[in-house]
Amino acid sequence: MPHEATxxxxxxxxxxxxxxxxxxxxxxxxxxxxxxxxxxxxxxPIFISADQAKSISHAMEGEPFERPLTHDLxxxxxxxxxxxxxxxxxxxxxxxTFLAKIDAEQYVAGERSKITFDARPSDAIAIAxxxxxxxxxxxxVLEMAGRSPDAFELR
Numbered sequence: 001m002p003h004e005a006t007x008x009x010x011x012x013x014x015x016x017x018x019x020x021x022x023x024x025x026x027x028x029x030x031x032x033x034x035x036x037x038x039x040x041x042x043x044x045p046i047f048i049s050a051d052q053a054k055s056i057s058h059a060m061e062g063e064p065f066e067r068p069l070t071h072d073l074x075x076x077x078x079x080x081x082x083x084x085x086x087x088x089x090x091x092x093x094x095x096x097t098f099l100a101k102i103d104a105e106q107y108v109a110g111e112r113s114k115i116t117f118d119a120r121p122s123d124a125i126a127i128a129x130x131x132x133x134x135x136x137x138x139x140x141v142l143e144m145a146g147r148s149p150d151a152f153e154l155r
Contacts, residue, residue, distance in 0.1 A: 002089065002136035007060060007125065008038035008149060010053055035125060037090070039137045042146030044090070046098050052122035059129035071126040082107045083115070087134045088124035090141050098141070100124040 013032045033053035037044045048056070055069050068076065078085065083106040092099035100121040106113050119127075128135045 002138055003039035003142055005037040005039040005044070005090070005135045005137045007056070007129065007135070008036040008043050008152070010035055010057055010060070011152065013047070035122065036149075036152050037125075037135065037137060038149055039142055039146075041149070042142055043149040043152055044137060044142065044145045045147070045152065046090075046121050046125075048122040052120075052126065055126045056122065056129065059126055071123065071130055075127060075130050078104065085127060085131045085133050087136055088119070088128040089136045089138065090121050090124070091136075091138045093141060093144055098145075102127060 011034050013034055032047050033050055034045045034047050035053070035056055037046065055071050057063075058065055058069065059071070065072070075085070083104050086103045086105055089101045089103065090098055091101055098121045100119045100123075102117040102119050102124050104115045104117065106115060125135060
């Protein structure tokens with residue numbers, strides 16, 4: 001059963017190693033951007049690139065960039081082609097990498113068709129924040145990567 005998640009915050013890792021039991025444990029992450037999702041009583045850290053962190057930050061603050069960022073452009077193009085994003089799902093972990101899907105729909109000649117796109121979680125989150133759609137975490141992801149929200153100091 002999927003759990004609806006919210007973006008708990010963005011941060012920078014200050015640990016020398018990832019939290020034991022999370023993907024890529026033992027890999028140095030000092031200074032790596034992280035987005036933390038919260039669902040139920042747990043938080044899930046997802047390490048991302050600096051560019052993704054900037055895009056997510058702009059979406060969280062509702063602050064437009066001078067020029068459209070990639071995620072803004074994608075949403076605008078999808079809308080112009082009669083589509084809409086319904087939800088995003090963080091639906092798995094494989095080889096220490098989070099997996100995500102973007103569920104969308106398109107209307108052509110009055111007919112609705114569903115479309116699912118494979119995506120990086122950071123892209124899916126950045127898009128979900130822009131279109132204000134649900135972010136869902138699958139049970140298995142929450143069980144494997146979920147931690148106490150108190151484990152993270154976010155600003």
